[in-house]
Amino acid sequence: MVVDGGRDGGEWDGRWNHINMFLERPGPFTHPDFEPSTESLQFLLDTCKILVIGAGGLGCELLKDLALSGFRHIHVVDMDTIDVSNLNRQFLFRLKDVGRPKADIAADFINGRIPGCNVVPHFKKIQDFDESFYRQFHIIVCGLDSIIARRWMNGITLMSYGVLDPSSIIPLIDGGTEGFKGNARVIFPGMTACIDCTLELYPPQINFPMCTIASMPRLPEHCVEYVRMLLWPKEKPFGDGVGLDADDPEHIQWVYQKSQERAAEFSITGITYRLTQGENTHSAILNSACATEVFKIASSAYIPLNNYMVFNDVDGLYTYTFEAERKENCSACSQVPQDLYFSPSAKLQEVLDYLTENASLQMKSPAITATLEGKNKTLYLQTVASIEQRTRPNLSKSLKELGLLDGQELAVADVTTPQTVLFKLSFTS
Amino acid sequence: MAATKASKEQKYDRQLRLWGDHGQEELENAHVCLINSTASGTELLKNLVLPGIGSFTIVDGHKVSGEDVGNNFFLSNHSIGRNRAQAATELLQELNTDVSGNFVEESYKVTSSIKTFSCRVNNFWFYFHSTCLRLGSVLWNANVPFLVCRTYGLVGYMRLVVKEHTVIESHPDNALEDLRLDQPFAELKSHIQSYDLEGMGKKDHGHTPWIIIVAKYLEKWFSEHNSQLPKNYKEKEAFKQLIRQGILKNEKGTPEDEENFEEAIKNVNTALNPTKVISSGVDDIFNGEQCNDITSQTPAFWLMTRAVREFVQNDGSGNLPVRGSIPDMIADSEKFINLQNVYREKAMQDASVVSKHVEALLQSVGKVCGPYSCILRCCSLSSACSMDSADGEMVLYLMLRSVDRFYQQHSRYPGVYNYQVEEDISKLKLCVNSLLQEYSLNVNVKDDYIHEFCRYGAAEPHTVASFLGGSAAQEAIKIITRQFVPFNNTFIYNAMSQTTATFQL
Numbered sequence: 001m002v003v004d005g006g007r008d009g010g011e012w013d014g015r016w017n018h019i020n021m022f023l024e025r026p027g028p029f030t031h032p033d034f035e036p037s038t039e040s041l042q043f044l045l046d047t048c049k050i051l052v053i054g055a056g057g058l059g060c061e062l063l064k065d066l067a068l069s070g071f072r073h074i075h076v077v078d079m080d081t082i083d084v085s086n087l088n089r090q091f092l093f094r095l096k097d098v099g100r101p102k103a104d105i106a107a108d109f110i111n112g113r114i115p116g117c118n119v120v121p122h123f124k125k126i127q128d129f130d131e132s133f134y135r136q137f138h139i140i141v142c143g144l145d146s147i148i149a150r151r152w153m154n155g156i157t158l159m160s161y162g163v164l165d166p167s168s169i170i171p172l173i174d175g176g177t178e179g180f181k182g183n184a185r186v187i188f189p190g191m192t193a194c195i196d197c198t199l200e201l202y203p204p205q206i207n208f209p210m211c212t213i214a215s216m217p218r219l220p221e222h223c224v225e226y227v228r229m230l231l232w233p234k235e236k237p238f239g240d241g242v243g244l245d246a247d248d249p250e251h252i253q254w255v256y257q258k259s260q261e262r263a264a265e266f267s268i269t270g271i272t273y274r275l276t277q278g279e280n281t282h283s284a285i286l287n288s289a290c291a292t293e294v295f296k297i298a299s300s301a302y303i304p305l306n307n308y309m310v311f312n313d314v315d316g317l318y319t320y321t322f323e324a325e326r327k328e329n330c331s332a333c334s335q336v337p338q339d340l341y342f343s344p345s346a347k348l349q350e351v352l353d354y355l356t357e358n359a360s361l362q363m364k365s366p367a368i369t370a371t372l373e374g375k376n377k378t379l380y381l382q383t384v385a386s387i388e389q390r391t392r393p394n395l396s397k398s399l400k401e402l403g404l405l406d407g408q409e410l411a412v413a414d415v416t417t418p419q420t421v422l423f424k425l426s427f428t429s
Numbered sequence: 430m431a432a433t434k435a436s437k438e439q440k441y442d443r444q445l446r447l448w449g450d451h452g453q454e455e456l457e458n459a460h461v462c463l464i465n466s467t468a469s470g471t472e473l474l475k476n477l478v479l480p481g482i483g484s485f486t487i488v489d490g491h492k493v494s495g496e497d498v499g500n501n502f503f504l505s506n507h508s509i510g511r512n513r514a515q516a517a518t519e520l521l522q523e524l525n526t527d528v529s530g531n532f533v534e535e536s537y538k539v540t541s542s543i544k545t546f547s548c549r550v551n552n553f554w555f556y557f558h559s560t561c562l563r564l565g566s567v568l569w570n571a572n573v574p575f576l577v578c579r580t581y582g583l584v585g586y587m588r589l590v591v592k593e594h595t596v597i598e599s600h601p602d603n604a605l606e607d608l609r610l611d612q613p614f615a616e617l618k619s620h621i622q623s624y625d626l627e628g629m630g631k632k633d634h635g636h637t638p639w640i641i642i643v644a645k646y647l648e649k650w651f652s653e654h655n656s657q658l659p660k661n662y663k664e665k666e667a668f669k670q671l672i673r674q675g676i677l678k679n680e681k682g683t684p685e686d687e688e689n690f691e692e693a694i695k696n697v698n699t700a701l702n703p704t705k706v707i708s709s710g711v712d713d714i715f716n717g718e719q720c721n722d723i724t725s726q727t728p729a730f731w732l733m734t735r736a737v738r739e740f741v742q743n744d745g746s747g748n749l750p751v752r753g754s755i756p757d758m759i760a761d762s763e764k765f766i767n768l769q770n771v772y773r774e775k776a777m778q779d780a781s782v783v784s785k786h787v788e789a790l791l792q793s794v795g796k797v798c799g800p801y802s803c804i805l806r807c808c809s810l811s812s813a814c815s816m817d818s819a820d821g822e823m824v825l826y827l828m829l830r831s832v833d834r835f836y837q838q839h840s841r842y843p844g845v846y847n848y849q850v851e852e853d854i855s856k857l858k859l860c861v862n863s864l865l866q867e868y869s870l871n872v873n874v875k876d877d878y879i880h881e882f883c884r885y886g887a888a889e890p891h892t893v894a895s896f897l898g899g900s901a902a903q904e905a906i907k908i909i910t911r912q913f914v915p916f917n918n919t920f921i922y923n924a925m926s927q928t929t930a931t932f933q934l
Contacts, residue, residue, distance in 0.1 A: 219757050
């Protein structure tokens, strides 16, 4: 076999043999649009642009998978730096890289190991970019560990979808893991079920009732939550405005000690250092399924997953694949204003509670604005301290007192979505 | 920035939360062997090296080809022409300095003796590209787990071959609670008696654990129903009504908001499940040969099982030891903790009785095992498979066997070169038919699958190899750490439809 070994960045014989079977040959199970061609490979190598969100456990795997499937123009976004506890599965990082941005190191490693690959890193938050950045990609694939971030990405891809121009759809492939469970899904924004359509499938983070945390703890977990949610903001052990960092051993040590004290008060046993640290993620198998889908969509080689795969390997290996359905009145993709039904004497606080607690909305810190007397008025916003203070009194006022009318439109902004969500307020008697 | 000295605990923190320190210890004492460093193989090893497997050995006589580098993250184009085992070991070793990597620059031959690999360690895995019956039987007799994996086109395949594998910590996902409400033990009975629902104040009433509530109303029910549990839907509904009537009412007669009573009503269906009389699965284990003949060589698992059997027959009135855990529920801290302690102390009592039995069975053991254990007995590779339907993933399994048959006859796989695809279809079809005939399988394999498998040309696309390698590593870790339940015993992954299936063959 003729060999080109030794020349960096050069091609060599047989390099893409494993992939060419699927690009150059006709087959009985291919996508109806598929046409075997020797040019498909060139499209993958030279033109196709993929965006990977996250360079952690899933992201590292995704980058490797994509690079070895013929993709060369890959961008990766990640706002984190490398921690020692990442090294046991985020295999693009080494001890010497601790403290450096994940996106940068991941890109360097892949570009070095896979000649010709050009991964472009972005050490940024996904919210640092607007719709125009995202629109340049053919496919976006997420390796995130946060539902909020997922929903935000979901919203951005929906913005890029123009009703009049279906070719502008950017497929979103999403994978997630938690312990031994995981899922992979394919979303064609505006066409198939989006993240918010199936929000009820994501169990909301276990929120213990406040009264349990504050005065009636029973489990070690209640004690830890007490320290994290109530004691930390009160005592500010590491300074004003310093948030709890689950990767900082000094922070965890403080929480651990305080949790033990709390538990002792109520004769609760079982506080361990490990419990204090919380949930963990596991090695990624589903990333490969996601990458397979990217390949299928980019090459039209096969019909993509339709559209949700669940994976569990606690007992043997179990998967379940099904078609998640679009929700008619989905707050993200249905493009119809959401309905709100409240009595005019209801307090604004009740509306806020509904927005955060309702299983289909699960907002985190919604900001509510309305057009009153021709002017845009912020009724409540909590993410900016000064505005929060100014608008807090509104929470205890009734909707009627605030001047809201039946049929009024409310615009709600939240971290879970890049666009404001429109609600139509209808008064009940 | 100067990196702080990385303790192993910090590095392995996230995985320790899954399988604990003892699981990690098992992993670090294990030595695995990989035959053929294909993409699937190196992906599997990567997922063992990263969490800190003790050591690995790759056996491979092939030289690295351009094609190999194209789908394998652990081969670089600089290594084209070099021995594949050596090249892959270098890049895998680099992932984790705690792990010791070795290689053997030879193709595994059926005649090679296993003793040439210094296997002083008890776990010794083999991963093989294509089936090898004789290797399988050698390992079977040595009770060394053997995992056969391959990626063929868009199909992934795994087969677990091990004579016996016992799991004590299976961490079941949704085990039913062990509350003993149908036959409360003495301490639980007296604890229940210490409550007087009618006489308590409003605050206490609304913060009494639902277990107590159900127990109290069960007493009432027993007195009116001849000590029989509510059995059918109608009776359970009546029982729930009985509880509902116990909810305090305010001055106007409307019921108060007592969430603990709602919890009680909600949990009636499961709480009244009769304490499990020994299931047939456990029965089989209790009657197993190793359970009966205890010798000084008997492994820990069987010793403990026998001790538990003694408990069931002599001390537990036919029941297993109490589990000791209760779910969280609405209650004030004191009531909850006290109730929890009643169950916990009973569990500890039962456990100490079990350990006395163990002591009496020649060895003393400090640890206590929960009732979650299971045994996997797999069939050796040579046992014939008998299936009567061929749909979905089963067809893929048949196709994999067929392409191996093709290889035996033609010394190559079908459709590797473009010009072969067309003509190999009919040849492969012959292989399929002869396979079906040999095993007397009356199934119809559609021509589409035969065409598809020729189209694959024995390619090993990286994403499919990565899925399979990751899955295989997971199962390997389960076997090494003896936690969680491995698959039994044949697994197929279909990347076209993103579906999987597990068969016991």
